[in-house]
Amino acid sequence: MTSPHSSHAAPQSFWRKYVFSLDHKVIGRQYLDLSLVAVTTGMILSWLMRLHLAWPTRAIPFLGVLSPEATGGIITPEYYLSLMTMHGTIMVFFVLTTAPFAGFGNFILPIQIGAEDMAFPHFNMMSFWVTFVAFIVLVSAFFVPEGPPLAGWTAYAPLSAVGKDSGPGEGWGQTLWVISIAIFCIGQLIGSLNFIATTLDLRTKGMTLARMPYSTWAWFITSVIGLIAFSVLFPACILLLLDRVAGTSFFIPAGLVISDRLQPHSGGSPLLWQHLFWFFGHPEVYIAILPGFGIVSHILPAVTRKPLLGPRVLIACMIAIGFLSYTVWGHHMFMSGMNPLSATLFSVPTLIITIPAAIATLLWIGTLYGSKLRFNTPALFCLGFISVFVSGGLSGFFLAQPAIDSYLHGTYFVVGHFHFVMGVAAMFAIFAGLYFWFPKMFGRMMNETLGKWHFILTFIGVYCIFMPMHYLGLAGNVRRYSTFTVDYMKGSIPLHRFITVAALFTGAAQLIFFYNLFRSRFRGEIAPANPWQATSLEWTTSSPPPHDNFGGHHPVVYHGPNEYGVAGREGDYIMQTSPEPEPVAAAS
Amino acid sequence: MTSLSVKSPAAPAQTGVLVGIAAITMSFAAYSSALIVRQGASPDWLHFTLPRVLFFNTLVVLASSATLYVARPRSRATADPAGSGAAVDAPNLTWLYATILLGFLFLAGQIMAWRNLAAQGLTLSSSPSSSFFYLLTAMHGLHLLGGLAGLLYVVYRVRRSSPVRAVVAYKAASLYWHFMTVLWLYLFAILATRI
Ligand code: HEM
Numbered sequence: 115m116t117s118p119h120s121s122h123a124a125p126q127s128f129w130r131k132y133v134f135s136l137d138h139k140v141i142g143r144q145y146l147d148l149s150l151v152a153v154t155t156g157m158i159l160s161w162l163m164r165l166h167l168a169w170p171t172r173a174i175p176f177l178g179v180l181s182p183e184a185t186g187g188i189i190t191p192e193y194y195l196s197l198m199t200m201h202g203t204i205m206v207f208f209v210l211t212t213a214p215f216a217g218f219g220n221f222i223l224p225i226q227i228g229a230e231d232m233a234f235p236h237f238n239m240m241s242f243w244v245t246f247v248a249f250i251v252l253v254s255a256f257f258v259p260e261g262p263p264l265a266g267w268t269a270y271a272p273l274s275a276v277g278k279d280s281g282p283g284e285g286w287g288q289t290l291w292v293i294s295i296a297i298f299c300i301g302q303l304i305g306s307l308n309f310i311a312t313t314l315d316l317r318t319k320g321m322t323l324a325r326m327p328y329s330t331w332a333w334f335i336t337s338v339i340g341l342i343a344f345s346v347l348f349p350a351c352i353l354l355l356l357d358r359v360a361g362t363s364f365f366i367p368a369g370l371v372i373s374d375r376l377q378p379h380s381g382g383s384p385l386l387w388q389h390l391f392w393f394f395g396h397p398e399v400y401i402a403i404l405p406g407f408g409i410v411s412h413i414l415p416a417v418t419r420k421p422l423l424g425p426r427v428l429i430a431c432m433i434a435i436g437f438l439s440y441t442v443w444g445h446h447m448f449m450s451g452m453n454p455l456s457a458t459l460f461s462v463p464t465l466i467i468t469i470p471a472a473i474a475t476l477l478w479i480g481t482l483y484g485s486k487l488r489f490n491t492p493a494l495f496c497l498g499f500i501s502v503f504v505s506g507g508l509s510g511f512f513l514a515q516p517a518i519d520s521y522l523h524g525t526y527f528v529v530g531h532f533h534f535v536m537g538v539a540a541m542f543a544i545f546a547g548l549y550f551w552f553p554k555m556f557g558r559m560m561n562e563t564l565g566k567w568h569f570i571l572t573f574i575g576v577y578c579i580f581m582p583m584h585y586l587g588l589a590g591n592v593r594r595y596s597t598f599t600v601d602y603m604k605g606s607i608p609l610h611r612f613i614t615v616a617a618l619f620t621g622a623a624q625l626i627f628f629y630n631l632f633r634s635r636f637r638g639e640i641a642p643a644n645p646w647q648a649t650s651l652e653w654t655t656s657s658p659p660p661h662d663n664f665g666g667h668h669p670v671v672y673h674g675p676n677e678y679g680v681a682g683r684e685g686d687y688i689m690q691t692s693p694e695p696e697p698v699a700a701a702s
Numbered sequence: 703m704t705s706l707s708v709k710s711p712a713a714p715a716q717t718g719v720l721v722g723i724a725a726i727t728m729s730f731a732a733y734s735s736a737l738i739v740r741q742g743a744s745p746d747w748l749h750f751t752l753p754r755v756l757f758f759n760t761l762v763v764l765a766s767s768a769t770l771y772v773a774r775p776r777s778r779a780t781a782d783p784a785g786s787g788a789a790v791d792a793p794n795l796t797w798l799y800a801t802i803l804l805g806f807l808f809l810a811g812q813i814m815a816w817r818n819l820a821a822q823g824l825t826l827s828s829s830p831s832s833s834f835f836y837l838l839t840a841m842h843g844l845h846l847l848g849g850l851a852g853l854l855y856v857v858y859r860v861r862r863s864s865p866v867r868a869v870v871a872y873k874a875a876s877l878y879w880h881f882m883t884v885l886w887l888y889l890f891a892i893l894a895t896r897i
């Protein structure tokens with residue numbers, strides 16, 4: 115009876131086809147396009163910050179014209195914070211949440227489970243457009259009087275709650291920020307709901323949970339985490355919004371004087387915001403990274419031509435991470451006046467959560483071990499992912515000890531940590547996924563040579579940017595400062611210049627990627643249905659897939675996705691849809 | 703054309719509502735823990751007597767759940783809405799209308815409660831207790847509006863005489879509606895004990 119698409123054949127009108135499309139493939143691409151715009155915006159903001167850090171007294175050409183807040187092109191400390199806030203918010207929400215989860219998840223998940231579309235195509239369309247509106251609202255903060263907010267992507271109260279008095283951008287800018295994030299929550303909630311219902315109910319015949327590809331598992335677990343996390347961030351945003359516009363005092367304490375004005379609020383709790391925010395915030399970092407786990411685990415067997423090591427263990431690890439991610443939020447608040455006992459209580463699960471993450475890493479390395487790796491671009495980005503995830507994860511061990519964190523908190527050490535483990539690792543997973551699935555999405559291959567150059571230059575670049583930050587942090591370089599021209603921090607300026615040059619260099623390397631992306635879209639080599647000799651369902655259908663994904667027939671699944679390295683036959687792999695019996699040799 | 707899904711077509715709607723219920727539960731858990739933390743944070747919590755009309759509203763919302771239950775499709779064939787061609791009874795329209803009416807009555811009652819509070823000079827920003835009162839009732843009311851939209855959709859399906867789809871819609875909408883009732887009982891308990 116009513117399967118999602120039987121009610122509408124392939125749409126004909128332009129609007130239904132490309133704009134208000136119900137097709138999960140179009141929606142997935144829309145999400146990816148949005149995050150491409152977002153990541154470019156975020157990157158430009160980061161260059162402005164880096165330029166200012168390296169040459170604090172030099173005017174940045176044209177900046178004075180573009181933003182009246184930076185008089186004469188010199189970035190003021192306040193404007194620096196505004197740039198930082200917008201950079202962080204755009205990157206965390208509109209890139210790291212949007213691309214690996216909503217973007218690839220939308221395009222690939224229904225195909226991987228053999229469905230024609232998502233369970234609720236209308237909701238799906240809504241979730242994208244809601245997210246789009248959230249982005250527009252956020253970016254419009256650049257164009258209101260006094261510019262964007264400066265309270266950071268974490269929007270700590272009372273700074274974020276009291277309004278204009280707390281600094282430029284804290285009037286309209288911060289209000290737009292709160293509204294944007296609240297809207298974003300709604301989009302993600304609808305999206306997560308859709309992912310969960312689709313995975314549970316629309317799997318094709320034979321697609322048991324145990325036979326689901328790891329990427330689908332990861333998106334499924336991520337959507338469960340997201341459902342809970344965004345359900346808490348949304349109320350937090352509502353409370354903050356009320357404090358700002360309706361005179362309530364949820365987060366603003368009594369007797370607070372800011373800019374010589376007694377704030378007309380009483381009795382609120384700033385810590386309450388931190389708790390609500392980090393209850394969302396820590397799981398959010400796993401929302402950003404778990405799809406990466408899935409993408410890498412999905413690609414590795416195809417490039418090593420070996421079954422993934424311990425697939426059940428991997429899924430168990432991801433589930434464990436999902437649960438544990440809700441027990442550790444306090445490690446962001448060690449320095450917020452927490453008593454030592456609570457600090458210890460949050461420190462222990464923080465250390466425990468490293469165990470499943472470490473096991474997953476070992477499984478990937480074990481899969482790589484002794485394999486005949488095909489060094490194509492997706493493989494390289496998987497290796498890069500593992501490398502930066504380990505580099506960033508190691509620093510997490512240090513930060514997890516309250517005693518050490520009391521020194522490192524609020525320094526560049528933390529900046530290095532989360533950029534590696536969250537920013538760069540997730541970006542590498544996005545790149546791996548894009549190079550891997552691009553042929554499926556557009557029917558053309560991306561250029562391998564350009565891809566390899568893109569990888570090598572980016573890989574070197576990000577290490578040059580973020581590795582020295584750990585050193586800076588140990589040396590006492592505090593974060594969220596716009597200049598280091600005073601006293602003991604002066605000595606760090608040469609290193610900051612090096613980082614800035616590396617950042618510009620890495621940014622330039624992305625031009626190779628953009629060129630490759632657009633060129634391959636129209637000129638790339640025509641892609642076969644299964645260019646990587648991979649086993650999962652998306653490779654059984656044409657590239658790109660037809661409107662209903664499988665051209666009117668319904669795939670039947672006989673195997674898990676892990677049948678690689680099968681000896682004694684022509685191909686060394688078995689498609690999930692192949693009815694042949696499971697060979698004993700594949701069990702290795 | 704046969705469905706791709708392994709389970710009956712009712713499954714996604716049902717799953718969707720259950721997942722939605724989980725999300726809403728979580729968000730109200732967040733509001734309530736905020737309430738508890740905020741009440742303990744400082745001595746500016748103003749206790750006031752809840753408007754009487756809330757007791758009446760509680761009865762109304764309970765009654766709406768009852769009428770919705772009475773409206774359920776009776777025939778045994780409905781146990782499997784996917785069952786090909788089996789005769790299916792649609793949900794009862796009269797009782798559906800009664801439920802919808804009670805839903806609107808409840809909302810009107812909540813607005814009366816607000817006016818009652820405002821008449822006492824208690825606004826959204828007077829005290830954290832009144833802030834939470836307005837906030838929780840408003841949030842519940844908004845979610846209930848969604849439930850009403852769901853019920854209206856069921857009515858639409860019944861009137862379009864597509865009983866199978868009407869039954870699927872009824873199941874999903876009533877699951878949500880009963881959850882709204884339970885949620886209100888929970889909120890009423892919180893408000894009664896804390897404020
Ligand atoms: C190996 C396990 C990990 C441990 C033990 C760990 C530990 C920590 C700790 C203790 C902090 C607080 C530092 C401070 O502010 O003083 C922190 C910050 C942070 N971590 Fe991790 N972390 C781990 C993995 C991750 C992962 C996987 C991600 C993202 C995918 C991530 C993203 C972040 C972010 C974004 C922050 C900074 C937030 C801010 O204050 O702006 N971490 N980490």
Ligand SMILES: [Cu+2]
Binds near residue numbers: 395396399443
């Ligand atoms: Cu954390």
